[in-house]
Amino acid sequence: MLEVSIDGKRIRAEKDEFILKVAKREGIVIPTLCHHHAIAGLGSCRLCMVEIDEGTGRKVVASCVYPLKGTCEILTKSEKIIRLRRGIISMLRDRAPQDPYLQQLCTEYSVPQSQRYVLPPNLTCVLCGRCAAACAALGNGAIATVGRGTAKKVSTPYDTGSADCIGCGACAQVCPVNAIECIETKDTRTLWNKTFKLIPCEQCGVPFTTKEALDVVREKTFSSTHSNLALCPDCKRKEVLLTPVRF
Numbered sequence: 001m002l003e004v005s006i007d008g009k010r011i012r013a014e015k016d017e018f019i020l021k022v023a024k025r026e027g028i029v030i031p032t033l034c035h036h037h038a039i040a041g042l043g044s045c046r047l048c049m050v051e052i053d054e055g056t057g058r059k060v061v062a063s064c065v066y067p068l069k070g071t072c073e074i075l076t077k078s079e080k081i082i083r084l085r086r087g088i089i090s091m092l093r094d095r096a097p098q099d100p101y102l103q104q105l106c107t108e109y110s111v112p113q114s115q116r117y118v119l120p121p122n123l124t125c126v127l128c129g130r131c132a133a134a135c136a137a138l139g140n141g142a143i144a145t146v147g148r149g150t151a152k153k154v155s156t157p158y159d160t161g162s163a164d165c166i167g168c169g170a171c172a173q174v175c176p177v178n179a180i181e182c183i184e185t186k187d188t189r190t191l192w193n194k195t196f197k198l199i200p201c202e203q204c205g206v207p208f209t210t211k212e213a214l215d216v217v218r219e220k221t222f223s224s225t226h227s228n229l230a231l232c233p234d235c236k237r238k239e240v241l242l243t244p245v246r247f
C-alpha cells in the first residue's frame with residue numbers, strides 16, 4: 001500500500017492504481033469525458049488533468065491513465081489545473097455545443113459562452129475515441145479516426161457501410177456526447193450507413209440485437225450453444241435472478 005495526498009487529504013492506495021480511481025473512491029470529483037469504466041484508458045480528452053509531485057517537481061498528468069508509483073502529492077484543483085481545464089472545456093464545448101454535460105462544466109468553470117475556436121459547422125463529435133475503442137473491444141474494429149486537422153472525424157472506411165460493422169451499437173452507447181446516429185425502427189437498426197435486421201429475444205420476442213452481433217459474441221465467448229446470449233438484457237437479468245444459487 002502507498003500513502004498519497006490528494007488536495008491535502010492523506011489517502012491509502014495500491015501501487016499502480018490510477019489517480020482517478022483513487023480520487024473517485026475518496027469522493028474527490030475530477031471531471032472526465034473519454035474515460036469509461038469498461039474501456040481501457042484512452043487519456044485523450046485531457047479533462048481529468050491533475051498536478052502531481054513525486055519528489056521531482058510538479059507536472060501535469062491525465063489522472064485516468066496515470067498509475068501511482070510511490071508517495072506523492074496531487075492537486076486536482078490548483079490554479080494551473082483550473083486554467084488548463086477551462087481551455088479544454090471551451091474547446092470541447094465548441095465541438096459539441098449542445099451537450100448538457102459540457103454546458104454544465106462551462107457554468108461550473110465560468111467558461112464564456114462565446115465560441116473560441118473556428119470549426120466546421122454542425123460538429124457534434126469531440127473525438128474522444130471511446131466509440132472506436134468500444135468497437136475494437138466489443139465489436140469488430142469497424143470504425144476509426146480519419147482525416148486531419150479540423151476535418152478529423154470518426155468513420156468507416158470511405159464513409160460507406162462496412163463489412164466489419166456488426167450493428168451492435170456499442171459505439172453509440174458509449175459516446176459521451178450522443179454524436180453517433182443510431183436509428184431504430186421496430187425491427188431494424190441503421191448506423192454507419194448500414195441497415196441491419198434486428199432479431200427477437202428468445203424469451204419475450206422483443207427485437208434487441210443483430211444476427212451479426214450475436215455471431216461475434218458467440219465467437220468471442222466460444223459459445224455456439226449458450227442460449228442465454230439470445231436473450232434481451234431484461235430477460236437475461238430475470239434469468240440470473242431466477243437461477244438458484246448453489247453452495
Ligand code: FES
Nearest residue numbers: 043045046048064
Ligand atoms: S478522462 Fe482522462 S483523458 Fe479523458
